[in-house]
Amino acid sequence: MxxxxxxxxxxxxxxxxxxxxxxxxxxxxxxxxxxxxxxxxxxxxxxxxxxxxxxxxxxxxxxxxxxxxxxxxxxxxxxxxxxxxxxxxxxxxxxxxxxxxxxxxxxxxxxxxxxxxxxxxxxxxxxxxxxxxxxxPAVTDPKKAMEPSAPLVHEEWGDNAAFDWCIGNDRTEVEAALASAHHVTEMEYRNHRVAPNAxxxxxxxxxxxxxxxxxxxxxxxxxxxxxxxxxxxxxxxxxxxxxxxxxxxxxxGFGSxxxxxxxxxxxxxxxxxxxxxxxxxxxxxxxxxxDAHGRDHVVHSKMGFDKDGKIVAHLTDEYCAMGAYLSTFAPAVPTYLHGTLFQGVYTTPLIHLNVVAPFTHTVVVDAYRGAGRPEATYLLERIISKAAKEMKMDPADIRFKNFIPPFDGIDEPGYQTQVALQYDSGNYEGVLKRGLEMLGYEDFRKEQTKARKNGKLLGVGISTYIEGCGIAPSAVVGSLGARAGLFEVGHVRVQPTGKVQVFTGTHSHGQGHETVFAQFVADKLGIPMDDIEIEHGDTDQVAFGMGTYGSRSLAVGGSAIIKSVEKVLEKGAKIAAHKLEAAEKDLEYAEGKWTVKGTDKSISFGDVSLTAYVPHDYPEGLEPGLDFSSFYDPSNFTYPFGTHIAVVEVDKDTGKVDLQRFIACDDVGNVMNPMIVDGQIQGGVVQGVGQALLEEVVYDDSGQMITGSYMDYAMPRADDVPMIETDRTVTPCPHNPLGVKGAGEAGAIGSTPAVVNAVVDALSHLGVTDIQMPVTPQRVWKAMQN
Amino acid sequence: MKISGTRQIGAPRSEVWKMLLDPVILEKVTPGIKKLESQGIDNYNAVSSIGIGPVRGVFEGTLSVKEKVQEESCVLVVDQKSKMGNVIAEIRMLFMPSEGGKTQVEYTGEAKMSGTLARMGQRIMSGVVSTLSKQFFEALEKEVEEQTI
Structure with a gap:
């Protein structure tokens, strides 16, 4: 620190x-x-x-x-x-x-x-x-859009598919493993469409x-x-x-x-x-x-287990709506941002996902907080909890049984998944242990049993997620179809007076870059935060950049800035050595000044800056000025992870779900500003809770939107959520200079399945095994009656 | 959106039937109607101006009466366009004699809306529709009273 x-x-x-x-x-x-x-x-x-x-x-x-x-x-x-x-x-x-x-x-x-x-x-x-x-006639449902009788969105191709894609192991191999599995858990549902509502x-x-x-x-x-x-x-x-x-x-923006x-x-x-x-x-x-909507996947999935509850195979077929046209990133969302996370935090040896992406008579979809990763997490975390119920196992135990063991990625290459990616570092059992501790899991189960006896419907839902962030290594995404590089640019301009302007190609739309970026630049340069200005959002000022999404700003944009800061210090050391008449190797930099080791001879950052711009007494052959720009292309994605736990009580008469506690234990690598990370997690959780309980864009059969205002599109409000209890473990990212993983999307990724798992848990003794989101009182009440 | 309801009208079936098919009466009792032009038997061009809460605007289009079974039933077809969206509705009306020489009118049907109208949300739209039908039948009843005096 x-x-x-x-x-x-x-x-x-x-x-x-x-x-x-x-x-x-x-x-x-x-x-x-x-x-x-x-x-x-x-x-x-x-x-x-x-x-x-x-x-x-x-x-x-x-x-x-x-x-x-x-x-x-x-x-x-x-x-x-x-x-x-x-x-x-x-x-x-x-x-x-x-x-x-x-x-x-x-x-x-x-x-x-x-x-x-x-x-x-x-x-x-x-x-x-x-x-x-x-x-x-119109078609708005992605699965119906692939029926032969469906009206065509674009006539030229004869059907509505934009593409039909798959990832993972050979399908027949996965099918064979499922056929011989001890137990197979199956799910069919719609990860419904939501509106971004910036x-x-x-x-x-x-x-x-x-x-x-x-x-x-x-x-x-x-x-x-x-x-x-x-x-x-x-x-x-x-x-x-x-x-x-x-x-x-x-x-x-949330991606929209x-x-x-x-x-x-x-x-x-x-x-x-x-x-x-x-x-x-x-x-x-x-x-x-x-505005580009999010989600809208129709999912059919099967997960096979051995008799001990270890996952042996996972096979999924999805229909993922594109909307009427292709938005900037729509094709990437249900494929390379989604299928590549089907490993989750588990050692599943065989995985296959097939995605048919049809055009529909709806507005386009694009990234929405998490973009493909919440949809993957929802499936994995629902199906493993459903399997636990079916196999009469504890939902925490089945997860512990299947976790990838902890690895720091420092002296080892990371964890190679079945779905193209290599995880950087992780300790998945660590976050679940901590999450259960925060909840008081054992005590909760006792309380739940007691509550049931008194006719109260209490439930707990666990979700352990991983996401691919720090988007992205250009060559990797290029091989996966991206038509752009996803590096970032960081430019550090030191003024003659030692004041610093930092230009970043990322863009804050609420995240707090102006604070966080200034924090680490101030620390690295050893100068006050007030001496640093963060500039973004003007293409005439900032050399280049790829913007903000995919929890990339700190991991990729921050790393580019660090590269430039290092160049500033490197050149500054040359000037300092000249002024102090010492060898560069004898200097050390701390607290904003270069000091000749073991002496009190030093020169401040400000004096070096002034010398760089008034180069009267100056190292021979060195250019004046103190101004560096760097491009940083990450060597891998970053992989934040965490455990989210929801506690709900369902009203037995009305079916209304009351979210009583929400616990988030996340690991986003090193943390620059805990308050901002907490804020990101809390905001994301509320957004994920919104999808689980309230929000849904509904088009009728003729393609009219019947949820086109806040009278019918229910956004979460303050009284829909409890205070969110946050904590963290820290597993640094091994491949970027700050060791950070990104925190912008985590909340929306882990929370949705945690809430639905909790609702199903509350109703499980009534025979409820699954429930379609959003879990409205009407749906819950109906499920209770069956 | 589904539309349905029942009303009692203080006149015999034959009277109610006659009045409903009379363009002069229809123009008088339909809420917000500005102009009703007969386009041959049972077909009208209609212009109406409606303002209830957020539903506010001028509607233009056709109104026709189909599948007539003398004094027993008919289907009212409304096809109206406006700047805030269009409405196509088919409403089946059943006329049944009830006590004291009165008539019970039962109506069921569906309205298909587009544009802002559709997005206004079922709750508001069904309120608007029930207000409009209430106004329609109240006006019709008033007409009946006046005619019988």
Missing amino acids: GNFIGKSVKRREDARFLRGAGRYTDDIKLPKMTQAAFVRSPYAHAKVLNIDISEAQKADGVVAIYTGQDGCGAYGVPCGWQVNFKNGDTMREPVHPLLAKDKIRHLGEAVAIVVAETLELARDAAELVEVDYEEL MEPRSYIADYDINAGKWTLYTSTQNPHLIRLLLCAFVLGIPEHKVRVVSYDVGG KIYHYTEEALLTWISKEIGRPVKWTSDRSEAFLT
Whole structure:
């Protein structure tokens, strides 16, 4: 522990957030700025017969109206990850137009955009646009989408599959092992669709500067450089050096703001057409309809065990919805971010997963906190708990029996899974032991028995998860179909006065990078945190970067910064040696100064910085300045893990689930700021509890969304969750300089199965073995009646 | 969304039947109706303006009466478009004589909605529909009273 690393330093950014002084895109008002409103389809699947804009054009304040016929971005928005069919055929990639031309493929798809002097005038004029549709039958369920009679989302391929992919051991081998297994546990369910619900709705301003011939796009994104690359090279074909993408503060994303949305490209195109800035901010209804959703897997799985409860084989078939088009990362989510975690924390020797990913008449899916890993964890942790019940074993014992033994990955290569990955380090029994201790497991079971006698339905649910984070080693993901490298850039600029600017290509949308990154830079340089500024979110300021998702910012972005800090210190040592007239090897650096070992001769970081910029008395042949940029490409993913335990009481009359305790013992490697890690875990847990108990996006058979507002889409509230009890074990990541693994997604990954396991446990003596999420009072009550 | 209910109307079946198929009466009793133009027998073009809570807007489209069984039953087909979404509803109405020369009307059917209307949520929409049907039958009853005076 240093002066700052490992301390719960309060978040610097909160001073402006709590005062309402954040700089969100919608706060920005440019001179001569126009406002846009969209005309969106009220149908999920329809032919566009005619669009009449004549009345709207005459409306007050209208600047311009565009439809799909106006030739903006002919190639549409691209997909960033290619997942091929298992027979080697290329993934099917439909054109994703910026505005629908002749066909509507999901509810809320944009048909026209109206640009006007004010938002009100734009919305009024949008109401005057007349669109004739011919409604067509729709399919929204991923499994039904693969039935021969299903309406086609894209006609050109004859069926709805984007790809049909598999991973793991040979299927026949896995099937044979299941056939001879002592016991087989089977599950069928839907890991249902959820909406991301970032507090800040999406917002964009595009501004074309005719003098410079340059565009500026202000956008609420998690990855500004990625947006710039996709926008320039794939959608609009404009030169990358002529575009600046800026995203100052972003109010949450959970993965939904990775995706390069059509609106971003369309506004950029329009700003040049009209020669004025144009802004669009989504309202909450549009957010439900058009923000990339999460999950939506239909799952059928079988896990085989020997007579001692050891897993012998695991076979799963899934149908995973893509939505009407392919979002930036949609194909990666149910495949390489999902199938690769099917080893879980267990020694399962044989694993096979097959994923059919159909197009559906719904909005696209993309990453949603955990992205593929919560879905894998949900399956593994539900099915092993179900098996324990069936085999009359304790759910903790069956886990201990199957855990991969502890390994630190330092002198050994890590744990090679059956599904492509090599875990870096782990101690899975450690977190479960600690979690059970925090709960008081033995006592709880006694209490549960007593409660049952008194007619109370008490249950406990355990989940032990692992996730692949620190995304990602470029060559590895490249071989898996990623169309980008996933390194990160860290740039450290020391000013002549010794003040430091750090530029990072990651992007904070609430995580607290400005605090945490300053903490470890301050410790490494031995200077006050106040002397360090963390800059992000402006492609003209930050050399490059891949953004924030996959719990990568500290593990990958932080490591890039460390590399630059080391370069600063290396060069600083040369200057210090010259000034102190000593050999470099005789110097030591601590507390912000270089000292000649064993003497009191020293020179401060500030004096060295000044010398670097006023190089009068300076080492021969050394360049002036103290300014370094580094690219860091990780050698492996990082693998955080943990145990989550939920305690619930079910109301026997109404079926309402009361979450009474929630215990999270996580191992995210070394911890820079415990308060922020706790906050991330707590937020993630609440999100996972939301999916388990409350949240669900429901489309009806015609593709209408019947949960399109907070009246019908239930978000968790403060009184739905208890205080979350957190603790940690620490197994450092062996392959990055800070030994960190990432903590952004863990909460949402471990919590969902823990809660559902607890509900099933509470009802198990009534014969309930499984229950479909979200576990609403109605579903629980029905399960109790059967 | 499912729609169903029962109402008592203080007039005999023959009277209720006649009134329901009379465009003048229909225009008077349908809530929010601005214009009802006959397009041949039992087919109308309708423009209505509705404002209940968040459901607010001008609806335009057709209204027709099908599968008529004299004084016994019919199906009301509503196809209305608006800026906040479209409604297609088929409502079967059964007319049964009840005590004191009254008529019991039973209606069941389904409304298919799109756009914002669909997203408003079942709870609000069923409230809106029940308010509208209540207004319809209350107005019809008033008409009946006035006619019989």
